[in-house]
Amino acid sequence: MKIRVQGSGFGVQAVSVIIILLCLASNVYAHKVSIYAYAEDGMVFSEGYFADGSRSRNSRVEVVEAETGKKLLEGTTDDNGRFSFKIPGVASLRLILHAGMGHQNDYTLSREEITEAMEKGPEAGDQGPVVNRRETEDNPGVSVPPAAVPGVSPSEIEAVVEKAVDRKLRPVLRILLALKENSEKPGITEIIGGIGYIMGLMGTAMYFKSRKAK
Amino acid sequence: MHISEGVLSAPVLATGALLAAGGAALGLRKMDYERIPGVAVLSSAFFVASLIHVPAGPSNVHLVLNGLAGILLGWMAFPSILVALSLQAVLFQFGGITSLGVNTVIMAAPAVVSFYLFGPLIRRGHIMSILGGFGAGAAGIGIGSILVAAALVSTGESFAGVAKLIVAAHIPVMVIEGIITAFCVTFLKKVKPEILEVAK
Numbered sequence: 446m447k448i449r450v451q452g453s454g455f456g457v458q459a460v461s462v463i464i465i466l467l468c469l470a471s472n473v474y475a476h477k478v479s480i481y482a483y484a485e486d487g488m489v490f491s492e493g494y495f496a497d498g499s500r501s502r503n504s505r506v507e508v509v510e511a512e513t514g515k516k517l518l519e520g521t522t523d524d525n526g527r528f529s530f531k532i533p534g535v536a537s538l539r540l541i542l543h544a545g546m547g548h549q550n551d552y553t554l555s556r557e558e559i560t561e562a563m564e565k566g567p568e569a570g571d572q573g574p575v576v577n578r579r580e581t582e583d584n585p586g587v588s589v590p591p592a593a594v595p596g597v598s599p600s601e602i603e604a605v606v607e608k609a610v611d612r613k614l615r616p617v618l619r620i621l622l623a624l625k626e627n628s629e630k631p632g633i634t635e636i637i638g639g640i641g642y643i644m645g646l647m648g649t650a651m652y653f654k655s656r657k658a659k
Numbered sequence: 660m661h662i663s664e665g666v667l668s669a670p671v672l673a674t675g676a677l678l679a680a681g682g683a684a685l686g687l688r689k690m691d692y693e694r695i696p697g698v699a700v701l702s703s704a705f706f707v708a709s710l711i712h713v714p715a716g717p718s719n720v721h722l723v724l725n726g727l728a729g730i731l732l733g734w735m736a737f738p739s740i741l742v743a744l745s746l747q748a749v750l751f752q753f754g755g756i757t758s759l760g761v762n763t764v765i766m767a768a769p770a771v772v773s774f775y776l777f778g779p780l781i782r783r784g785h786i787m788s789i790l791g792g793f794g795a796g797a798a799g800i801g802i803g804s805i806l807v808a809a810a811l812v813s814t815g816e817s818f819a820g821v822a823k824l825i826v827a828a829h830i831p832v833m834v835i836e837g838i839i840t841a842f843c844v845t846f847l848k849k850v851k852p853e854i855l856e857v858a859k
Contacts, residue, residue, distance in 0.1 A: 477663075477751070477752055478663075545824070548663055549663045549664075549665060549666050550663065551665075631750065631751040635750040636707060636710065638750060639706050639707075639743075639746040639747070639750050640703045640706065640707070642746055643699050643703045643706065643743070643746070644699060644703075646699065646742060647695055647696060647698075647699035650690075650695050650699075651692065651695050651696075654691070654692045654695065655692065
């Protein structure tokens with residue numbers, strides 16, 4: 446069969462390349478690594494993931510002081526891409542994730558977050574095993590400073606409140622994390638937009654070349 | 660294959676930027692009016708190709724299509740890939756603005772190499788053009804991974820170690836890209852052979 450295409454010699458090429466890509470692009474995946482971290486109970490919990498949602502396993506995480514760049518410690522992520530460590534001191538911490546082959550990203554925890562997690566740390570220990578705060582996000586609005594309430598001990602109130610809030614917030618947190626991961630995936634808008642830019646550049650280049658030719 | 664921001668040292672970044680600028684200038688000189696749409700189309704293909712993920716063990720690899728761009732465009736692959744990479748950096752946060760030059764060299768230099776190595780082959784018989792297409796696709800990735808390793812040496816990693824790791828991770832992509840490039844070349848040869856002839 447002979448196909449005839451008028452105009453630019455690249456008509457067929459364009460169509461064939463685009464068809465091939467569309468067939469393959471059933472799953473839009475990316476090639477970018479991210480790290481997310483939060484501080485709690487005197488510990489820092491971090492998680493590394495690629496833009497397609499898969500975890501960054503066995504990757505080196507370097508912890509440095511954000512202001513000075515001084516290296517404090519380093520470690521590797523586990524099979525779930527997680528890495529946690531005890532807060533080395535009150536300072537703004539930057540976690541740098543090295544996923545190998547030139548992939549790298551970082552996440553900075555502010556001094557306030559660290560300070561708060563340090564303050565809460567020992568208290569949580571005093572309360573015993575009542576509180577399960579493993580999954581809690583470090584949220585300044587949630588932490589209730591122990592106030593003197595007659596009759597009930599402050600730590601008891603805090604424990605109950607924490608537990609309830611934890612339960613309520615867990616699904617919300619999960620949704621937020623999923624949204625965050627999703628927002629880092631390139632969407633159809635970016636893809637079409639990028640192709641549009643290239644076509645625009647092509648038009649501009651052709652316009653100037655055609656003027657020169659005249 | 661995209662090196663992120665903040666990984667490489669300033670001299671490596673500067674060298675990459677200079678080489679990329681030189682290559683792009685050379686490519687633009689060769690780009691006459693009739694070639695502009697082709698360069699743009701392959702730029703778009705390259706831009707989208709990086710979103711196609713190939714599962715390869717624990718690592719994350721994707722299509723690049725630089726061999727295809729090279730075999731069809733020659734030196735014009737430099738401006739074509741530079742444009743696509745800039746848009747990937749801005750819109751997808753792949754690579755980065757400072758590492759743009761290095762990344763351009765990593766992907767466009769193998770494209771030019773495959774143009775000279777396999778370009779003559781694809782203008783021969785049927786079997787030869789399939790082999791040439793496959794070779795160009797595979798070499799685009801293979802040489803690219805070696806260049807990534809070379810760039811990473813400056814960060815203190817040993818060349819042999821990184822090179823082995825990166826090349827091993829990209830073997831599946833080399834095969835897939837080889838097949839795709841061979842398919843594109845034979846298809847173009849059948850329906851629009853003059854595209855392959857003009858590439859000089």
